[in-house]
Amino acid sequence: MTAVRDLLGEHALFEGFAPAHLDLLASLATERSVPAGGLLFREGELAKWCYILRAGRLALEAHSPTAGALVVGTLGPGQLVGWSWLFPPHRWQFDARAVTDVEIVALDAVGLTEVADGDPTFGYPLLRRMLEMSVARLQQARLQVLDVYGGRSSR
């Protein structure tokens, strides 16, 4: 538990959080691993956990009947895997497949949202940092669809 608590305390999402809040987070956390090729979750499944990637690489995929699995992005150590656990309908929007062996910290989403809802000194900074991360991810996704390496550039 101490190791998980230390890990959470060092993560950008929880940097500067009070020791009591880190204890609370640690009580909601479990460690998991997924072998390369395995699925962490599938599109449409209930999102019951907030996942933080500790090691390895995950691919977020959308399945196409004609093209198969299309990778919309990959995630590396330290990154939050998704936000679907935070808002209704609490369903994952993509598949999450382990590209390599991965290690994950999983936080119980129901417990996490209950604490955040009941304690603004915990919930507000948590949501603010998650928003920062999601905006950064959104900006990267926008750049990704710009097709900057397409025909308009000689580079």
Added chain:
Amino acid sequence: MSALVVGRRPAAPRRAGPPMQPVAHRVVSRHDEMPDTVTLGLVPEADELAPFRPGQFNMVWVPGVGEIPISVSSAPGDPGPLLHTVRAQGAVSAALAARPMGATVGLRGPFGSDWGLADPLLDGTDLVFVAGGLGLAPLRAGLRAAIAERDRFASLSLLVGARQPDLVLFPDELDVWAAGDEVDVQVTVDHADATWSGEVGVASALVPRLAGDPARTVALVCGPEVMMRFTAAALEEWGVARHRIRLSLERNMKCAVAMCGHCQFGASFVCREGPVYPYDRVAELLRVREL
């Protein structure tokens, strides 16, 4: 704060003849990199060009068609012909990419500023190369030169962004570098299916995952300008000072000797003060759309 020397004016070519006069070279090798991109190996038919530094470019003339600037994609010490990697995009580049073995092209150069690898202030740095698409070509010249002096640097990293897996430039050489222990190589693509085991996302997203020390890092960036702007911003956010980030800009060039004004960029000419600029010098200019 020490100033890194980049964007300096190169020494004048030592070859005979005026800088506007092309020197005949023969195509001695062709390597199809992608369906529209080829690397040409060129050797002089008589006179040689002056030695180049990684990051510099030559004006390459296709007789009867026109002339365009192309960065050198081999390193100065490389054996074999001078390499230029070109994408068939316009009339001249398409004609150049189609030049057969044995054909003649004219070269003027080398022109412009270089990556500044000879700068002793780079000693002991974490040197990061960030390439987008064909931007890997001029960076390859620099990376090969850096590998030849590997002991000078604390670390070497290469981040590569491409449209999709089969459009990654120089994949064989990337594999060799990735398999060795001299360069940390990370490749990401914008689009892929599940058979791709690498990263999917933009090159700038790889910056926070660099293992080096941002305060000790010097970054050399080449790619489409949008990609370079986002990458420079990501490097700065990660902690790299603006004067330690170098971008290779691309503008329409004609004379390459700062006379015609086609490549004017603010108060400078990209053919002379560029193409490699320190980011602190061009960051604000890059926001000016008319430039």
